[in-house]
Amino acid sequence: xxxxxxxxxxxxxxxxxxxxxxxxxxxxxxxxxxxxxxxxxxxxxxxxxxxxxxxxxxxxxxxxxxxxxxxxxxxxxxxxxxxxxxxxxxxxxxxxxxxxxxxxxxxxxxxxxxxxxxxxxxxxxxxxxxxxxxxxxxxxxxxxxxxxxxxxxxxxxxxxxxxxxxxxxxxxxxxxxxxxxxxxxxxxxxxxxxxxxxxxxxxxxxxxxxxxxxxxxxxxxxxxxxxxxxxxxxxxxxxxxxxxxxxxxxxxxxxxxxxxxxxxxxxxxxxxxxxxxxxxxxxxxxxxxxxxxxxxxxxxxxxxxxxxxxxxxxxxxxxxxxxxxxxxxxxxxxxxxxxxxxxxxxxxxxxxxxxxxxxxxxxxxxxxxxxxxxxxxxxxxxxxxxxxxxxxxxxxxxxxxxxxxxxxxxxxxxxxxxxxxxxxxxxxxxxxxxxxxx
Amino acid sequence: xxxxxxxxxxxxxxxxxxxxxxxxxxxxxxxxxxxxxxxxxxxxxxxxxxxxxxxxxxxxxxxxxxxxxxxxxxxxxxxxxxxxxxxxxxxxxxxxxxxxxxxxxxxxxxxxxxxxxxxxxxxxxxxxxxxxxxxxxxxxxxxxxxxxxxxxxxxxxxxxxxxxxxxxxxxxxxxxxxxxxxxxxxxxxxxxxxxxxxxxxxxxxxxxxxxxxxxxxxxxxxxxxxxxxxxxxxxxxxxxxxxxxxxxxxxxxxxxxxxxxxxxxxxxxxxxxxxxxxxxxxxxxxxxxxxxxxxxxxxxxxxxxxxxxxxxxxxxxxxxxxxxxxxxxxxxxxxxxxxxxxxxxxxxxxxxxxxxxxxxxxxxxxxxxxxxxxxxxxxxxxxxxxxxxxxxxxxxxxxxxxxxxxxxxxxxxxxxxxxxxxxxxxxxxxxxxxxxxxxxxxxxxxxxxxxxxxxxxxxxxxxxxxxxxxxxxxxxx
Numbered sequence: 001x002x003x004x005x006x007x008x009x010x011x012x013x014x015x016x017x018x019x020x021x022x023x024x025x026x027x028x029x030x031x032x033x034x035x036x037x038x039x040x041x042x043x044x045x046x047x048x049x050x051x052x053x054x055x056x057x058x059x060x061x062x063x064x065x066x067x068x069x070x071x072x073x074x075x076x077x078x079x080x081x082x083x084x085x086x087x088x089x090x091x092x093x094x095x096x097x098x099x100x101x102x103x104x105x106x107x108x109x110x111x112x113x114x115x116x117x118x119x120x121x122x123x124x125x126x127x128x129x130x131x132x133x134x135x136x137x138x139x140x141x142x143x144x145x146x147x148x149x150x151x152x153x154x155x156x157x158x159x160x161x162x163x164x165x166x167x168x169x170x171x172x173x174x175x176x177x178x179x180x181x182x183x184x185x186x187x188x189x190x191x192x193x194x195x196x197x198x199x200x201x202x203x204x205x206x207x208x209x210x211x212x213x214x215x216x217x218x219x220x221x222x223x224x225x226x227x228x229x230x231x232x233x234x235x236x237x238x239x240x241x242x243x244x245x246x247x248x249x250x251x252x253x254x255x256x257x258x259x260x261x262x263x264x265x266x267x268x269x270x271x272x273x274x275x276x277x278x279x280x281x282x283x284x285x286x287x288x289x290x291x292x293x294x295x296x297x298x299x300x301x302x303x304x305x306x307x308x309x310x311x312x313x314x315x316x317x318x319x320x321x322x323x324x325x326x327x328x329x330x331x332x333x334x335x336x337x338x339x340x341x342x343x344x345x346x347x348x349x350x351x352x353x354x355x356x357x358x359x360x361x362x363x364x365x366x367x368x369x370x371x372x373x374x375x376x377x378x379x380x381x382x383x384x385x386x387x388x389x390x391x392x393x394x395x396x397x398x399x400x401x402x403x404x405x406x407x408x409x410x411x412x413x414x415x416x417x418x419x420x421x422x423x424x425x426x427x428x429x430x431x432x433x434x435x436x437x438x
Numbered sequence: 439x440x441x442x443x444x445x446x447x448x449x450x451x452x453x454x455x456x457x458x459x460x461x462x463x464x465x466x467x468x469x470x471x472x473x474x475x476x477x478x479x480x481x482x483x484x485x486x487x488x489x490x491x492x493x494x495x496x497x498x499x500x501x502x503x504x505x506x507x508x509x510x511x512x513x514x515x516x517x518x519x520x521x522x523x524x525x526x527x528x529x530x531x532x533x534x535x536x537x538x539x540x541x542x543x544x545x546x547x548x549x550x551x552x553x554x555x556x557x558x559x560x561x562x563x564x565x566x567x568x569x570x571x572x573x574x575x576x577x578x579x580x581x582x583x584x585x586x587x588x589x590x591x592x593x594x595x596x597x598x599x600x601x602x603x604x605x606x607x608x609x610x611x612x613x614x615x616x617x618x619x620x621x622x623x624x625x626x627x628x629x630x631x632x633x634x635x636x637x638x639x640x641x642x643x644x645x646x647x648x649x650x651x652x653x654x655x656x657x658x659x660x661x662x663x664x665x666x667x668x669x670x671x672x673x674x675x676x677x678x679x680x681x682x683x684x685x686x687x688x689x690x691x692x693x694x695x696x697x698x699x700x701x702x703x704x705x706x707x708x709x710x711x712x713x714x715x716x717x718x719x720x721x722x723x724x725x726x727x728x729x730x731x732x733x734x735x736x737x738x739x740x741x742x743x744x745x746x747x748x749x750x751x752x753x754x755x756x757x758x759x760x761x762x763x764x765x766x767x768x769x770x771x772x773x774x775x776x777x778x779x780x781x782x783x784x785x786x787x788x789x790x791x792x793x794x795x796x797x798x799x800x801x802x803x804x805x806x807x808x809x810x811x812x813x814x815x816x817x818x819x820x821x822x823x824x825x826x827x828x829x830x831x832x833x834x835x836x837x838x839x840x841x842x843x844x845x846x847x848x849x850x851x852x853x854x855x856x857x858x859x860x861x862x863x864x865x866x867x868x869x870x871x872x873x874x875x876x877x878x879x880x881x882x883x884x885x886x887x888x889x890x891x892x893x894x895x896x897x898x899x900x901x902x903x904x905x906x907x908x909x910x911x912x913x914x915x
Contacts, residue, residue, distance in 0.1 A: 045514065047839075339833065354847035365853070367838035372798075372829035372859040382844045382851035 010037045015062050018154065021123055028135055032150035035140040042144065051330035051362050052272055052301040057145050057246050059183060059216065062152065067097040070179030070240075071206055077102050080172065088422045091116035091159070091171035097184040098154045098175075112165045119156035119187060126160065134189055137250035137278070138220040146248050149185050149220040156187025156220075159200060163193030163226065170199040170232075170420045177206035177217050177239055186219040192229045194254075199232040199420050204267070208242035211269050215243040223251035225259055227281060232260045234419055235275075238430065239267040241296065247273045255281030255310075262418050265292045265300055266430050276305035279313035279344075290319035291415045293434045294327030304333040306348075311341040311373075317348040320415055322408060323359035324438065330362040335369075335376060342373035350380040353411055355404070355438065385411075401438050408435060476526040479503060482628050485531045489597055489631075492604060495611075502617035502627030509621040512747075515807070516774050519745040523719055528691055530629045530662070586644065592637040593648055596664050599635030606637055610668055614697035614725045614753075622721045626662045626695040633663035633694070638673040638704075647676040647709075647895060665696040669704035669732075676707040678895065690718045692743075698726035700734050702756065707735040711898055713905055714743035716773065722748040730756030730785075737893050738765040740777050741905055749807060751780035754788040754816075761790040766890040769802030769834075770909050778807035778839075781821060789820040795890055796827045797883060798834035799909065805837040810844075810851060817848040825855035828886050830879070830910075880910050 014033055019026070041054045073096060080092035081104055090109040093116060094102040101118035115122065122130050140147035157173055175186050192198055207215035217239070225231045231251070239245055245268040253259055261275055277286040292300045306315040321329045335346045352361045365378045385407045393403035409431070416427055482503050486496040511520055586593070592603060600607050617627040634650045669675050692714065700706045706726070714720050720743040726734045736750040752761035767775035781790040796804035810821045827836040838855045860882050868878035883906060884891075891899045 043513070342832070352844070354844075354849075357847050359847055361842070361844040363842045363844075363853075364840060365838075365855075366840075367836065367855060367857055369827070369829065369836045369857050371832050372834050373832065374829070374857060374859065376857040378838070378853075378855050380840070380842060380851075380853040382842060383849055384847045 010058070010060055012037055012060065012062060012151075014151065018152070021120070022127065022131075024131060025123065025134075029151045032140045032147045033152075035147040036144055036151060039144045039147065047332050047334075047364055047366065048274070048303055050332070050364070052270070052299070054144075056244060056270060057216075057218070057272070059148060059218075062183065067099065067178035067182045067184065068180050069096060069176055069206060071176060073176070076174055076176070080104060080174065083172070083422075088169060089172050090114070090167050090169040093157050093171075093173045095157060095173060095175045095186060097178055097182065098156065098186045099184075101155050101157060103157075106169070109167055112167075113162040114165060114167060115158065115160040116171055117158050119158045119189060122158035122160075122189075126158070129160065129191060130158065130189065133191055133222065133224055135222075136224070137222040137252060138248050142248065142250070145218060145246055146220060149187065149218045149248070152218075153185040153187035153220065156189060159188070159190045159198075161192045161196040161198045163195060165193065165196045165198075167196070167198040170201050170234075170422065172201045173203065175202070175204045175217075175219070177204070177215055177243060179206065179208055181208070181213045181215065183216045184218075186217060188219075188221045190221075190223040190231070190233075192223070192225050192231055194226040195228040196226065197230040199234070201234045201236065201420065201423060203236040203238065204245065204247075205238050207240040207268070209240050211242045213242050215240070217243065217245050219245075219247040221247065221249040223249070223259075225251060225253045225257040227254040228256045229254070230258045232262070232420070234262045234264070234423070235273075236427075237263075237265040237267045237271055237273070239271075241267075241269055241298070243268040243270075245271045245273075247271075248276075249274065250276045250278065251286075252278045252280055253284035253286060256283035257281065258284070259286045260418065261286070261288045262415070263288070263290045263302070264415075264419070264427060264430075265290075265302065266294075266434065268298065270299045270301075272301040274303045274305070276307065277315070278307045278309055279315065280309045282310050282312040284310065285314040287315070288317045288319065289415045289418045290317070291412055292321040292323075292329055292331075293412070293431060294322070294329065295324050295434050297326045299328045301330045303331075304348075306335045306346055308335070308337040308341045308344045308346065312343045313341065314345045315347070317350075318415065319348075319350045320412060321350070321352040321361065322355065322412065322434075323352070323361065324355040324434070326358040328360040332364040332366065333378075334366045335378065337369045337371065337374050337376065339370040342371055344374050344376075346374070346376045348378035350378075351411075352380075352382040353408065354382065354384050355408070404438050405435050408438075475529055477503065477506075477528075477530045477625070477629055481530050485629065485631065488531075489600075491600060494608065495600065498612070498617070499628045502624045505618050506621060506624035506628055509618075509624060511621060515747055515776050515805075516745055519719075519774060523691060525691075531631055586646075589642050590639040591642060591644060592635065594635050596633040596635050596666065597631070599666075603635070603637070606668070607635065607666065610666055610697070610699060612697075614699060614727050615695050615723050620723060622693040623695055623723045626664060626693050626723070629662045630664035630695070631662060633665040634667070634677070634679070635665070636667040636675065636677060638669045638675045640670040641672045642670075643673065644675040647678045649678040649680075661690075661692045661694070663694050665694070667696075667698045667706060667708070669700050669706045671701050672703040674705040676709065678709045678898065680711045680898065680901075690715070692718055692720045692722070694722045694724075696722070696724040698724075698734060700726060700728045700732035700759075702730045703732060704729075705733045707737065709737040709894065709898070711739040711741070711894070711902055712743070712746075713741040714746070716742060716744060716770075718743045720746040720748065722746075724748065725751040725753065726761075727753045727755055728759035728761055728788075731758040732756060733760045733762075735762045736764070736779070737890070738763070738777070739890065739894075739902055740765070740767040740775050741909065743773060743775075745774045745776065747776045749778040749780050749809075751782065752790060753782045753784060754790065755784050757785045757787050759785060759788045761788075763790075763792045763794075764890055764893055765794050766887055767794075767796040767804045768906065768909055769796070769798045769804040771800040771802060774803045774805070776805045776807060778805070778809075779823075780809040781811070782809070783812045783816040783819045783821070786815065786817045786819070788816060791821075792823040793889060794823075794825045795887060796825075796836060797830065797886070798827065798836050799830040801831070801833040801835070803835040803837070805839065806855070808840045810840070810842045810853070812844045812846050812849050812851070814845045816846060819846070819849045819851075821849070821851045823853040826886070827855070827857040828883065829857065829859045830883075876910070880907060883910060
């Protein structure tokens with residue numbers, strides 16, 4: 001891996017197709033693109049980019065050609081509509097490459113004033129609300145690839161839950177990537193009012209199976225959780241083995257807001273994800289339950305941030321990594337507690353289970369504590385499964401591979417039980433698939 | 439218990455009054471040779487010529503100076519403080535006496551006075567094996583008990599070792615910390631002066647600890663001591679180094695290099711307690727190589743200084759090697775202790791343990807920066823890392839930056855860290871038993887440090903406890 005800084009001048013231009021929308025949006029797109037074009041790539045060695053070469057995420061041309069999807073879009077759409085009809089979901093979106101958004105809302109959610117819509121439509125129907133929040137958390141100052149997303153997202157998803165609204169069933173987003181050489185810029189803006197309650201599943205699929213076709217996706221997610229709200233956000237990475245995937249997520253929690261983020265990463269050749277929660281009101285609490293399960297030659301790079309801006313806030317991270325074959329995982333996690341934020345509690349755990357030789361793990365759980373009134377711990381472990389456990393299970397009649405599968409299933413079980421119920425079967429199948437042939 | 443608290447109180451009071459004289463004093467010194475400020479090839483040439491060094495060392499110095507010039511300052515850590523170092527305003531060499539004293543009587547009076555106040559001869563009289571006291575750049579007094587030298591143990595200052603045992607020095611110098619390792623290692627290689635050299639022959643067990651006491655006494659004085667310890671097959675040695683430096687108004691730089699080689703089956707423990715003046719930049723490269731079945735232990739205490747950057751490292755290159763790093767850092771007002779530990783496992787069946795304790799007080803900042811690396815072929819490796827941080831004062835800061843790079847599945851790596859303030863419950867319990875807030879806090883801090891202090895030789899444990907008491911004095915959380 002080259003550590004040489006690539007300082008090439010980038011010269012992307014805004015495609016004419018992005019000319020629509022209000023003037024303020026166009027100006028932000030232009031300034032974001034200017035930042036992307038002029039900013040050098042992040043320095044290697046700094047913790048966010050220590051283990052992954054940023055040049056893999058550079059885009060130097062924009063392909064305006066129609067994206068071809070491998071999956072049957074109509075079938076996916078029908079399935080989502082069926083799920084709403086059956087009462088399993090209160091909202092559904094099929095997002096085709098960030099360009100075409102099919103959206104559905106249950107009658108119940110619509111009656112309560114909830115909105116699940118394309119961002120382009122929300123720019124008209126809720127312009128003030130969008131203008132106030134969009135780019136508030138993921139913008140050009142966060143990083144060069146966030147600037148790129150900020151300039152080039154075409155048609156994002158908008159979710160609005162009014163105050164005091166409890167959404168019974170999850171809202172499920174299916175983001176599809178093209179089957180050939182394609183680039184997609186996904187965007188999501190969630191605004192949850194005071195004392196609202198909602199679960200959002202953000203599932204990423206598709207892309208080429210062949211790495212030489214260079215499928216690329218770059219996703220920006222912003223979540224505003226009002227005072228006293230309860231939000232569950234479940235991003236699922238299931239993209240095909242020819243994808244390079246980049247995702248930045250930021251959530252801001254108001255007073256007494258509670259958020260669970262449950263990132264599950266199974267897919268893509270190279271997946272870099274950055275999850276950040278800003279605890280900005282007293283009583284706010286954030287939990288991140290992450291799972292990475294890789295096989296083949298996949299590479300995962302995950303970062304979590306718990307930023308305690310307000311005092312009397314709490315956070316907890318349990319990030320699990322299971323690796324087989326020649327997969328590699330890097331995890332960096334930062335807990336930062338500001339000087340003016342007394343009375344915080346923060347916990348962080350990163351456990352790595354390596355199933356065979358050849359797998360590789362890097363982990364940096366970081367703490368930055370700027371005041372004394374805290375309780376903060378973190379831990380990290382790396383290791384193979386315990387041969388004694390395998391021995392015990394095989395002595396009870398299980399085959400060796402069944403024993404290993406049992407141990408791995410036990411390792412991931414506590415994370416999987418955090419995801420919404422309607423997903424249990426689906427996620428269980430992904431895990432089973434990863435365990436095939438052990 | 440009440441009695442011991444009383445005694446502690448008395449000690450505390452006494453320490454408060456004589457700190458300036460005991461640790462912070464500064465004797466006027468007539469320097470025999472005080473070079474110009476700044477470092478250049480001419481200064482390097484002069485240092486080397488005055489020491490009458492062999493050509494290869496002179497060349498090594500020049501080469502290292504070019505590396506120092508070419509390397510940029512670190513872009514990580516406390517770059518703000520690092521940027522304040524003015525390399526051109528530092529004396530790179532001073533030689534206080536023309537010849538090294540053979541016995542205590544030959545040592546000039548003004549230097550004797552300094553060491554008397556530090557209690558060196560008394561320490562020697564009791565049980566220490568040897569004394570090598572560094573006053574400015576050259577070791578002025580050096581003795582080794584006869585029975586040790588009879589066993590073939592070499593304990594000299596580095597300059598003497600280069601003269602008397604050139605082959606050994608040439609063979610090992612710079613093999614663990616090469617000149618190009620980092621900017622400050624290059625600076626040290628170019629400008630080094632003094633430091634200890636120890637060679638323990640195969641199978642020899644050095645029963646008493648060997649000790650050196652370093653001091654920096656002159657303003658704007660860079661101290662670049664170079665220590666090299668070689669424990670030959672099956673030998674055992676414990677080396678102790680303590681540092682105190684006087685309080686000065688302008689910044690001083692300390693950039694040492696310590697290389698430690700533990701050959702097959704040997705055991706080396708290296709104990710340091712450093713209490714630098716609050717304006718000193720302490721940028722030290724300490725690294726060891728543990729060969730087959732060898733054990734290396736770093737016991738490292740960091741107090742004082744403006745900025746300390748120090749990460750003792752153990753490279754476990756032979757099967758069955760074992761490493762342990764035990765460190766404690768105390769960051770008081772305006773101090774940044776950026777300390778940590780590194781273990782690099784390059785051989786199978788190796789194990790290591792890191793225990794790090796830090797205390798941040800007032801606006802002090804203590805950072806743990808560590809590395810645990812396991813190479814592909816190093817199977818059956820066990821690593822355990824534990825970091826504990828205690829915060830005292832609402833502006834205190836603690837950072838933990840551990841890095842684990844594991845290239846192998848047959849490992850067991852565990853890392854744990856905790857950050858907290860002094861627990862109210864503990865304070866309440868102790869104060870309800872009649873202790874004042876300060877006494878209670880002291881007791882808690884001492885308890886927090888106990889896993890470290892119990893590893894120290896007695897007089898060091900006492901000194902450390904006193905220094906901590908001094909730092910804690912009047913602390914209201």
